[in-house]
Amino acid sequence: MExxxxxxxxxxxxxxxxxxxxxxxxxxxxxxxxxxxxxxxPGVKGVILSGSPYSVRxxxxxxxxxxxxxxxxxxxxxCYGAQFLAQAFGGEVLPSKHREYGRSNLxxxxxxxxxxxxxxxxxxxWMSHGDTISKVPDSYRITASTPDVAIGGFRIAGEPTYGIxxxxxxxxxxxxxxxxxxxxxxxxxxxxxWTPDSFIESSVNHLRDIIGNDQVVLxxxxxxxxxxxxxxxxxxxxxxxxxxxxxxGLLRKNEFENVLESYKHLGLNVIxxxxxxxxxxxLAGLTDPEQKRKAIGRIFIDVFNQxxxxxxxxxxxxxxxxxxxVIESVSVNGPSATIKSHHNVGGLPEKMHLKxxxxxxxxxxxxxxxxxxxxxxxxxxxxxxxFPGPGLGIRILGEVDAERVRLLQEVDDIFINALIEKGxxxxxxxxxxxxxxxxxxxxxxxxxxxxxxxxxxA
Numbered sequence: 014m015e016x017x018x019x020x021x022x023x024x025x026x027x028x029x030x031x032x033x034x035x036x037x038x039x040x041x042x043x044x045x046x047x048x049x050x051x052x053x054x055p056g057v058k059g060v061i062l063s064g065s066p067y068s069v070r071x072x073x074x075x076x077x078x079x080x081x082x083x084x085x086x087x088x089x090x091x092c093y094g095a096q097f098l099a100q101a102f103g104g105e106v107l108p109s110k111h112r113e114y115g116r117s118n119l120x121x122x123x124x125x126x127x128x129x130x131x132x133x134x135x136x137x138x139w140m141s142h143g144d145t146i147s148k149v150p151d152s153y154r155i156t157a158s159t160p161d162v163a164i165g166g167f168r169i170a171g172e173p174t175y176g177i178x179x180x181x182x183x184x185x186x187x188x189x190x191x192x193x194x195x196x197x198x199x200x201x202x203x204x205x206x207w208t209p210d211s212f213i214e215s216s217v218n219h220l221r222d223i224i225g226n227d228q229v230v231l232x233x234x235x236x237x238x239x240x241x242x243x244x245x246x247x248x249x250x251x252x253x254x255x256x257x258x259x260x261x262g263l264l265r266k267n268e269f270e271n272v273l274e275s276y277k278h279l280g281l282n283v284i285x286x287x288x289x290x291x292x293x294x295x296l297a298g299l300t301d302p303e304q305k306r307k308a309i310g311r312i313f314i315d316v317f318n319q320x321x322x323x324x325x326x327x328x329x330x331x332x333x334x335x336x337x338x339v340i341e342s343v344s345v346n347g348p349s350a351t352i353k354s355h356h357n358v359g360g361l362p363e364k365m366h367l368k369x370x371x372x373x374x375x376x377x378x379x380x381x382x383x384x385x386x387x388x389x390x391x392x393x394x395x396x397x398x399x400f401p402g403p404g405l406g407i408r409i410l411g412e413v414d415a416e417r418v419r420l421l422q423e424v425d426d427i428f429i430n431a432l433i434e435k436g437x438x439x440x441x442x443x444x445x446x447x448x449x450x451x452x453x454x455x456x457x458x459x460x461x462x463x464x465x466x467x468x469x470x471a
Contacts, residue, residue, distance in 0.1 A: 016056050016057075016058050016203055017042055017056055017058065018041070018058060018059050019045065019050065019053050019060045019061070020045070020060075021046075021060065021062050021063060021077055022047060022063050022340075023062065023064065023067065023077075024063075025063045025065050025093070026066075027180055028044055031044075031091070031182040032044050033379075034189070034190055034193050035197055036207065038190070038198065038205060039205040040198070040205055040207055041207040047062075047075050048075070051078055053082060057086065058201040058203050059087035059201030059203075060088050061088075061090075061094070062088070062094025062095075062097065063091060063093070064093045064094065064142075067093065068106075069097050069101075069106050070106065076097075077097070079101075083098075084174065086173075088175065089128075089176070089196050090177070091176075091180060091181070092179070095167070096142075096144055098176045099146045099167070102150050103151075104149040105147045106146055107147045108145075109142065109143055109144060109145045114142075115140060116140075117138055117139075117162070118135045118138065119134065119136050119138055119157050119158070119159055119179075120134070120158055120160055121157060122136075122157050123154070126166075127195055127200055128175050128177075128200065131191060136187055138186045138187075140162070145164075146178060147164070148164075149167050152171070153167045153168070153169055154168050154169075156168050157177065162178055164178065165177065165179060177192075210387055212375075212380075217245070218249075220246060220370070223370070224329060224370065228253050228325065228328055228329070229246060229250065229255070229328070229329040230254075230256070230321050230329070230331070231246065231330075232256070232317055232332075233258045234258075234402060235264075235275075235397075236333075237382060237394065237395055238333035238334075238381055240279075240390060241382075244279060244385070245373070246331055246372055247279075247280065255282050256283045256284070257321065259317060261289060261292040261313065262288070262293050262418065263289075263309070264405070265405070265426065265429075266423065266425065266426040275391070275393070292312050292406070295309070295312045296308055296309070296413045297414075300411050300450075305403065305413065306403050309403040310403075327367065328367065329367055329368050330368070330369055332370075332371050335378060336374060336377050337377065337378070396439060398444055399442075399443055405418055405425070408421060408445055408446065408447045409447075410450045411450035417448060420465065421467070424446045425445075428469055429444060432471065443471070446468070446470075447467060448467050449466045449468055452464060452465055453466050
């Protein structure tokens with residue numbers, strides 16, 4: 014049974030950072046909404062209570078049921094989690110005189126407490142709270158303080174329950190990772206065996222068990238997630254996997270040919286599908302970005318479905334879903350407001366009556382890349398900048414047509430190659446050329462021009 018740390022989410026913007034720090038320690042952890050867990054499952058070594066945008070004094074504040082957790086598992090409350098542990102068991106939490114948001118220093122540390130073992134006096138920590146624990150129950154021992162917060166940390170006598178009012182998971186807490194290591198490794202006893210190689214081994218065995226001799230279809234995009242998912246599946250089931258790479262006519266210059274060639278060298282069975290005309294026809298007359306996204310997604314589903322139906326005995330649809338997608342779908346606050354619609358193949362399973370397999374659904378983006386490295390996927394794929402599924406269709410503001418796509422492909426190619434030549438490509442997370450729906454006066458060959466305008470972002 015995989016040992017793990019359970020993180021109960023109260024809606025903090027930092028919750029995923031807690032998980033990522035634990036994963037960096039080669040410890041496995043999962044994030045679940047606070048109201049979804051009553052009794053931790055087998056393999057759970059400890060529990061963390063996250064921060065929250067709520068105050069423990071709010072009527073709608075999250076109230077977890079800790080009856081099966083507190084005293085039975087090592088427990089660490091962070092910010093709101095600590096304040097809940099204080100107030101719920103007889104302490105007092107009051108509004109801060111001044112909202113604490115920023116850097117502070119631990120001027121007192123109980124070095125005999127295992128949570129703070131090895132941390133430095135005056136080490137910098139990051140505060141982000143509007144309330145302060147003003148009083149703790151008699152059985153609580155204060156383990157850390159800052160100049161403005163007398164109860165910066167505590168432990169309950171006789172049980173491995175801890176609370177801290179600062180955020181160890183953020184960059185500005187200099188020794189936060191050391192504190193989390195103390196909790197995860199020393200207090201919870203995790204063995205730090207969550208590595209890319211161990212993930213690959215367990216995933217390959219799991220995929221073989223659930224898929225058996227069935228056939229699987231995967232939609233490839235040329236990006237990191239779908240490529241790593243494809244190689245992992247191929248290692249598990251070999252030629253039972255067929256991948257479809259659809260050219261929507263909105264890819265970067267020469268991308269269709271280059272990506273297909275890359276996949277051939279990786280040993281994948283890939284079918285390339287040229288469907289640019291269908292996408293451009295479906296985009297005719299559309300200018301609203303959200304309408305364009307939906308049109309591209311709808312056409313993609315139709316094309317993918319048509320091509321998949323040509324394959325024999327397909328039983329599974331593989332997707333490159335990663336852990337942040339899973340967390341969002343079960344968020345304590347529910348799915349967030351639509352900023353932009355997702356362009357994945359969400360409509361396919363209902364149409365095709367396929368079972369879903371998501372080999373990467375437990376991984377963060379950086380972990381996907383680490384697994385890709387362990388699978389010996391070339392850097393030219395792993396280090397590619399993110400590229401939206403709708404492609405240049407949403408980097409062209411206004412209506413999309415073949416000429417505007419061709420123009421932006423040329424601009425994008427010049428821009429990206431310039432970054433590569435100057436050694437800047439790997440230093441930026443993303444770079445994009447955007448074709449604006451305006452024209453402007455310029456000079457070319459000593460003559461006046463009136464041409465299209467592009468924006469370059471990096």
